[in-house]
Amino acid sequence: MRVAVFAGDGIGPEVTAEAVRVLQALDLPGLDLIEGDVGGAAYRKHGHPLPAETLEIARSCQAILFGAVGDFSLDHLERALRPEQAVLGLRKELGLFANLRPATVFKGLEDLTTLRPEVAAEIDLLIVRELNGDVYFGEKGTRTLEDGRRQGWDMMSYAEDEVRRIAHTGFTAAMGRSRKLCSVDKANVLETSQLWRDVVIEVAKEYPEVELSHMYVDNAAMQLVKNPGQFDVIVTGNLFGDILSDQASMCVGSIGLLASASLAEGTYGLYEPIHGSAPDIAGKGLANPMATILSAAMLLRHSFGLEEQAARIEAAVSTALARGVRGGDLGGSAGTREIGDAVLAAL
Amino acid sequence: MRVAVFAGDGIGPEVTAEAVRVLQALDLPGLDLIEGDVGGAAYRKHGHPLPAETLEIARSCQAILFGAVGDFSLDHLERALRPEQAVLGLRKELGLFANLRPATVFKGLEDLTTLRPEVAAEIDLLIVRELNGDVYFGEKGTRTLEDGRRQGWDMMSYAEDEVRRIAHTGFTAAMGRSRKLCSVDKANVLETSQLWRDVVIEVAKEYPEVELSHMYVDNAAMQLVKNPGQFDVIVTGNLFGDILSDQASMCVGSIGLLASASLAEGTYGLYEPIHGSAPDIAGKGLANPMATILSAAMLLRHSFGLEEQAARIEAAVSTALARGVRGGDLGGSAGTREIGDAVLAAL
Ligand SMILES: CC(C)[C@H](C(=O)O)[C@@H](O)C(=O)O
Ligand SMILES: CC(C)[C@H](C(=O)O)[C@@H](O)C(=O)O
DSSP states (O other): OEEEEEEEEETTTHHHHHHHHHHTTTTEEEEEEEEEEEHHHHHHSSSSSSSSHHHHHHHSSSSEEEEEEEGGGTSSOOOGGGHHHHHHHHHHTOOOOEEEEEEOOOOOOOGGBBOOOOHHOOOOEEEEEOOGGGEEEEEEEEEEESOEEEEEEEEEEEEHHHHHHHHHHHHHHHHHSSSSSEEETTTTOOHHHHHHHHHHHHTTTTTTTEEEEEEEEEHHHHHHHHHHGGOOOEEEEEEHHHHHHHHHHHHHSSSOOOEEEESSTTTTTEEEEESSGGGGGGTTOOOHHHHHHHHHHHHHHHHHOOHHHHHHHHHHHHHHHHHHHOBBTTOOOOOHHHHHHHHHHHO | OEEEEEEESTTHHHHHHHHHHHHTTTTTTTOEEEEEEOOOHHHHHHHHSSSSHHHHHHHSSEEEEEEEEOOOGGGSSSSGGGGTTHHHHHHTTTTOOEOOOEEOOTOOOGSSSSHHHHTTTTTTTEEEEOSSOOGGOOOOOEEOOSOOOOEEEEEEEHHHHHHHHHHHHHHHHTTTTSSEEEEEOOTTOOOOHHHHHHHHHHTTTTTSSSSEEEEEHHHHHHHHHOOOOGGGEEEEEEHHHHHHHHHHHHSOOOOGEEEEEEEEEEEEEEEEEOOOOGGGGTTTSOOOOHHHHHHHHHHHHHHHOOHHHHHHHHHHHHHHTTTTTTBGGGOOOHHHHHHHHHHHOOO
């Protein structure tokens, strides 16, 4: 069991340390944790946010536990050297094409969102976002047009196999939940979306039990405000998924609790909290490590099939919450280490 | 004063009729209202959602009062013939490059949104969306790659003059409000966004009193949930503006009250409610015409400089609301005509 641990920037190291303690407490036979540098931390040490050494470690492992990257003081660098490029690089190099972002309101925490509690209580959705294509990875550049004007451009595209693959992920996820899948696109404007929609409809034939619907992205952004409880699984492209998954996460209110998985074909995956590097509170022992601990649970489940151990971690987090242990993000005052201790105690 | 009236599909004709009654009640000297066909209605009559006749009427006028387009029964048509193409065609043909979408919670209507009333009460923002560029109007198509796979593609781009023009609109709007402008992009991934950001920063030099900030689109979608009251004016591109403006509208809760303007250089503009054609209630006299009536007010203000008359209409709508006149969308039972009557009475 080889797991890469990439803690990254800001609060990344603190929250990752607690998740590592939880993993170690499980006494998993043969668990090997290998640390590597990513993000701004890696840039400072190696001159690149995703050094070759790090990529090699990733390739030698079966899964990655990831903290957070991001460092405003490196914003002046050319884009290819900025911390966030580590995320994009890992996704592409390792073929992490399926981002699973569950958004569920934890019982008793309905008060934390800006949505009315009765609206928030209904939220239990999973966003399946494609991560390897779309306008993210197309050709792009800045050019000077014939008439002398500068123009920035980015090619958006999806090929049928890219859509088919993520559609299968979406339908499979829906089969394991309430069998409703909503595919989000902008087919009234984009050819990329029209192909997306056509392929999703083709794939649907293999999942006759799943009820498929289609929604334009602008309407989806509206419906996530109006009635987020209507959604079960949403499948969408890289760009729309970026926007909608962040919107959905904030609807839940407790962003310090949300974990995510980025999966390759097979069992390989990268697991990370959805929150960022939070430089304002970094190094102070104030960050809530629960989302990272829950990411470690996802890691055990998806990459190693250790359902029981994953469920144990999740139950321990719930117990700690039920006992009133709350980080600052949840309106409480428990520190990083204290929360880690509480989860370990509950374990 | 030549105003084109394009009522369109679904509830479009009903709500437009009430706005026309309000305009006529003002006894504006020389007001000439010229009707034209758009959307599904135009397709059925002329075989095209934006017939040449309609475009000619638009060109012969100084402003357009627009209802709504959209008709699910025409969804099988090739994209170029679908009702929504009328909107895209008018924007492009008439150079309507600046979409202004105010989102404000009306006093006394804080209860209509799914947001907590105290969060909703703070919302008073204006989204300035570019309408003539971006991935909407770039080259696009579906092709078969060398290896036989089908691929859908769309070119996203912005040239510096396109960004400069909408940036000026954003800064000017901010100068007339609380002098805060937030530019939304995805400069950590897109070259189009990097150029966007560079140009907005250049233009900012001409508006030293405006406090400019930049936000990634995923974060903006989050912040609109977490704390929508933080925004004053948001300026963004066509695609991100489509998503964020719909999200912001729904935060307000009373979508039947929100008007919008799409402006060309000079005073030409198209004015429309932000709601759609609502085929489910079309023809039943149930639709709330207030958003269209408020669009007519925007028309008088922006295209004809009739600030006083515009304010009169807005005050009349507020009075009707204060008197308890509520359409079904606001939890009331007043019909289209009844609401029109109430506004006229208040006028
Ligand atoms: C950092 C950035 C490139 C990234 C993305 O846009 O995918 C982030 O927003 C995310 O969602 O993981
Ligand atoms: C109908 C559609 C093409 C249009 C758009 O995407 O611009 C609509 O959503 C809007 O916002 O006016």
